[in-house]
Amino acid sequence: MLKNVAHQLKCPTSEFNVLDDVIDTLRFRGSIFFHSSLAAPWGMSLSSIEMPRFHIALEGDFYVGAGSSNINVNPMDIVMIPGGDMHWIADEIESERVPCEQAGDACALGMPLFQQGEITNKIMCGIVEYDEAIEHPILSALPSIIQLSNIQSNDNIWMTVKLIDAEIIRTNNKKNSIIDRLTEVLFIQLLNSFIEKNEHLTGFLSALKEPRLNKILQLIHQHPERQWTLDIISDVVGMSRATLQRKFKAAIGVSPMVYISRWRMAKAYQLLKHSNLSLEGIADVIGFSDARTLSHAFKDHYGDTPSQFRKKLEKLI
Template structure:
């Protein structure tokens, strides 16, 4: 099967920053003001996870959980031996990343359910316990690898029933999604996508909507805007971006932006730069 994550990772930059590696002696609170997600790996101990509006979670064995989107939450050690690795997570933050928008608020997996992660986690925990040169960079890269492996497992084990990963877990839909991701500028018809998936038009439309959670046309429009945001953030001119994602003109791209996010590309870019500047100022204060 083709790499189902390659286009997501190419267009929506993944970055992690480990800020906790070792014993967690006191409760830790996280807010959503920084616009980042968070990933936490419990190596040992018992941990309570509180998040407003969500049931309290109690993790009493090694496990991993992450908030893909900015989410207020609190970690409360329930024993003196809690040891964990925590990192902020940015995966196309501020962009219409279809994966971030489709995942549950919190994803929790017990490590015994993920034997394929053993080798990476051993490296992560060993690096966390030692103090060698380059430790921060290695921890950051390893937690990114862990996250990608988790996404792969969510697909391979079909742990999610609705959303992008559920669609990529279905072999026929994955063919259509991969093709759509690779060629956003193409004027895809429902018949072409159904043929790519090896399904009838009606069956494809129904299966796609029930599995991914939106229509093929709706998903394509969201993907195009997300890719356009990524390219604009890289400094690409609006006209070039509109061609790359299949709108053909700056005005057509502007209409698509307004329909989905209520701003023109130029307005969104200004707000995006302002938000990032405010975030940097807050972090340095």
């Protein structure tokens, strides 16, 4: 029986993209929170919010500072702060900085700051939100600062940037569904670009580039409903149980079975929140024997039973 299951799994009928599945489940939501032309000197400070943020040099160069690092951002560069750490942006390292919220409010009132004198910069800043209740090691696998330089005007990333910029100019508004969707697309493009161009990835991202670990993740994500065991997984990828445990935990930080459990909880959370599936239906989709077992596991993980969770959501509508 074990060999038959393993043989079937070794012959997948289609390619499955683990990163796409993670992105879909975390449901990243993008928006632009600042867009302005600026005259030097200028500077803004941004507090920690635990959400990815990025800054784009549409025109002119500037600096981004986070911790002890000061990065020079050239025209057509993009800098992302994946963990949402406290940082600042300014035309010069020594420039005085105001809270970003103050600068954003001034723009919203039609009285933008930093307009005295010759315009030296045009910048656009975005944020990407997601359900913090969902645990996944993808964001912790990213460095504290990512800089994408030498972006060409015909690059898909910069074409998306220009579409966002044009829509903001057309509508004289940073917030609409087109801009938000394009900002989400831009974040995914930035993420994919970072993975493709960096050989020395860490954590979850390094596992995506290691063939056997990626195969394990493909199996888990494509078939969360299967009754996975270490014996089945190790046989499929041609590893001993001990090697499987060691390599998986070294890369991702948890054992395969813990990862499976947490991923099922993430899927349960999103299906409860964004679908009309019954608890029995969700249990069947993600690999629980019945609704009662799922309910106990969900309460242990999130603190509420599935019914309590959905009732709380109804009150927010």
